[in-house]
Amino acid sequence: MSSADAKQPIRTLVTGASGFTGRYLVANLLGRGHTVIETMAGRNEPETPTRLRLDITSPDACRRVIETVRPDYIVHLAAISFVGHNDPLDFYRVNVIGTLNLLEACAAAGHTPRKLLIASSANVYGNVTSDAIDETFPVTPVNHYAASKAAMETMVRTWFDRLPILIVRPFNYTGRGQASNFLVPKIVEHFARREPAIELGNIDVARDFSDVRYVASAYEALLDSEAAAETVNVCTGTPYT
Incomplete structure (x- = not known):
């Protein structure tokens, strides 16, 4: 490797970068010297070399971004995440089809990143009465948000042999x-x-709550890890009533 290659910055594409989690993760990655390319859903903001417009529901838009950036890492956070969102179909358009568009864009561009970190949710487990939930627990979603994430996971697993993907299931977190x-x-x-x-x-329920900074650092560590083709819970292990 030449010294020029050694200094090549790591390019990380973060979808949903301006969201709650994205803002913390982007700050962490920038602090580590990554060149972070953020995607934004709005049509009004001007594009820059590190901020690109992306309608995740458009296969052509996804392919354009992947071909333009050819990132070393992809962190896919873009989603409809509020359970009470008023249009049920949006959950499936964005969370399932949008994720598929991103994976298909990598295939169409002939680009294999070092790692794709795809954010799901512990909501997929549904209403579990057990004290502890590990990744082998059955998935029993009880609302459209959770059902869309469970469907997304099922679809993403069919890509495990084609792309180095890690699915994360964060429990509740705040900040x-x-x-x-x-x-x-x-x-x-x-x-x-x-x-x-x-x-x-x-x-009358207990919930596991993390700090968003912990979740961002966990995502960062998982990007660095050798783990791929699996699903990982991100939580503290301590429930709060």
Whole structure:
């Protein structure tokens, strides 16, 4: 390897980079010297060499981005992630077909990155009463978000022999910058406003909560790891009521 090759920066493509998790992960990767190419869904922002527009539901748009960037790593975070989203079909268009478009774009461009990290969700396990859940637990989704992620995983596994893919299933996590329709920011905002009451969903459950910074660092470590063609839970192992 020549010294010029040795100094070649690592190019990492992050879809959903401006989302809650993406902002933390991008900061980590930049701090490690990666050249991060972020994709953005909006049509109004101008493109730059490191910020590209991407409609994940368009196969042509996905292929254009892969052919332009030819990244060393891909972290696929772009998704409809709010369980209460009002159009059920969007979950499947974005979460399932959008992910397939990205994989097919790699094949069409003849490009194999070092690793594709694809974010699923522990929501795929459904309402489990067990104290601990490992990756062998059956998948029993109970809403469209979870069902779309489970369908995405099933489809992605058919690509394990073609691309170096790792599926991650993060459990609940929170931190600064999370939208207020999620549980912890909602509670914090009510507390900050000194509201006398708050309406919540089912409170007779225990949830595993991580800090978003922990999740971002776990994704970073998994990118570096030799692990591929498998599914990994990302959680603390400690449930909170």
